[in-house]
Amino acid sequence: MNNERAIIWKLKSFHDISVNELYDCLQLRQQVFIKEQNCAYVDNDDTDKLSFHLLGYMGGLMAAYARLIPPGALYSEPSIGRVVTSNSIRGKGVGKLLFEKSLEECEKMFGRQPVKIMAQSYLLKFYEGYGFSKQGNEFLEDGIPHYYMLKV
Secondary structure (H helix, E strand, C coil): CCHHHCCEEEEEEHHHCCHHHHHHHHHHHHHHHHHHCCCCCCCCCCHHHHCEEEEEEECCEEEEEEEEECCCCCCCCCEEEEEEECHHHCCCCHHHHHHHHHHHHHHHHHCCCCEEEEEEHHHHHHHHCCCCEEEEEEEEECCEEEEEEEEC
């Protein structure tokens, strides 16, 4: 990745996010989760209001996003969710950078403790590479196979 394509990271609480940044987040999430993955689900949930939002911009456009969920908001552990990259930059390592940055920011905000995620089953190997392990059996979430995973 060359310098002109460097990622500008922003971490914001829901209340500090601008209207334009919120629009960018929702647009990227809808493009990937609803349109590309053909999954009709309610994306906007109350968890957004409790979360921190990691925004990754490249060339002025949102290329990567994840929400960092405090312990007690969704699970007893902190969590990372809505991990998404733009189709235009996939295969260039941005997803790895996004997840590494998400883990780093979680530890800064919530301390060193277990992190729980709900992972799409096809991404198990990706998350296992970061020390996550499956918890329980596979289940369907909005018609897509998932596992709960935990990093201790």
